[in-house]
Amino acid sequence: MTIIRMAFNRNPFLGAYSLCTDKIALLPSIFRFNEREVEAALGVPVVRTDVDRSPLIGVLMAGNSNGLICSELFEIGSGAGSLKPDVTVVPIPGKFNAFGNIFLVNDYGAVANPDLPEEILKLVGQKLRVPVVRGTIAGIKNVGAVGVATNRGVLVHPDVTSDEAKLIEKTLNVPVEVGTACAGVKFVGLCMAANSKGAIVGMTTTGPELGRVESALGFI
Numbered sequence: 001m002t003i004i005r006m007a008f009n010r011n012p013f014l015g016a017y018s019l020c021t022d023k024i025a026l027l028p029s030i031f032r033f034n035e036r037e038v039e040a041a042l043g044v045p046v047v048r049t050d051v052d053r054s055p056l057i058g059v060l061m062a063g064n065s066n067g068l069i070c071s072e073l074f075e076i077g078s079g080a081g082s083l084k085p086d087v088t089v090v091p092i093p094g095k096f097n098a099f100g101n102i103f104l105v106n107d108y109g110a111v112a113n114p115d116l117p118e119e120i121l122k123l124v125g126q127k128l129r130v131p132v133v134r135g136t137i138a139g140i141k142n143v144g145a146v147g148v149a150t151n152r153g154v155l156v157h158p159d160v161t162s163d164e165a166k167l168i169e170k171t172l173n174v175p176v177e178v179g180t181a182c183a184g185v186k187f188v189g190l191c192m193a194a195n196s197k198g199a200i201v202g203m204t205t206t207g208p209e210l211g212r213v214e215s216a217l218g219f220i
Helices: 035-042 078-082 118-128 162-172 207-216
Strands: 002-006 025-028 046-049 061-064 067-071 089-092 103-105 110-112 132-134 147-149 154-156 176-178 192-194 198-202
Touching: 002 035, 002 207, 025 035, 035 046, 035 198, 046 078, 061 103, 067 118, 089 118, 103 147, 110 118, 110 162, 118 132, 147 162, 147 192, 154 162, 154 207, 162 176, 176 207, 198 207
Parallel strands: 002 198, 025 046, 067 089, 110 132, 154 176
Antiparallel strands: 061 067, 103 110, 147 154, 192 198
8 A cells, every 4th residue: 555745736725636446546637746746645546637627626516436427417527538437426316516526435334414405415425336424524424524434444633522533433344543644634535635555634733643644544
């Protein structure tokens, strides 16, 4: 497993712009970066694309090895034509659109913003083939912004409560640890993208923070 530090045009908030599963990584088409280095770290193909001309892939999309979800209001850019045959993007109806922020997902489960209606939870559960529960992290409803989940572990906001951590562990079936990234940022979901094979984190992430990322995501 490999972790690399990088930035998009000096912007360290990689998680806002990237979505990674154990099958594929979606990264924005407008930024320059070393694709081979990223593919080597994550162990999956990199596809350059956008969401309705926005580079905020990590904010607007969520998913796991079974599929990706995005609001039906958006169109996925031309790079999506390079998706693997078994990777599908499922349009989700309704007013909610920042799925990367409102879902924390791995291949075993999903934790969702508690404001989401039951019909959305059921649809997402069917498409991603996982149980979905409502929850918060540190009292924050946008769980995807304050957590990073893989099939090995979860890194979350340092102020998560014990009850919240227990719910996450039960739902995602992996251990939970707390930490920060990008030199003290608690919204770790906006700072990195990761899967079971590796991670890319914001360039400003410190050495001690990298150690916590490695531990939480099961790389050591």
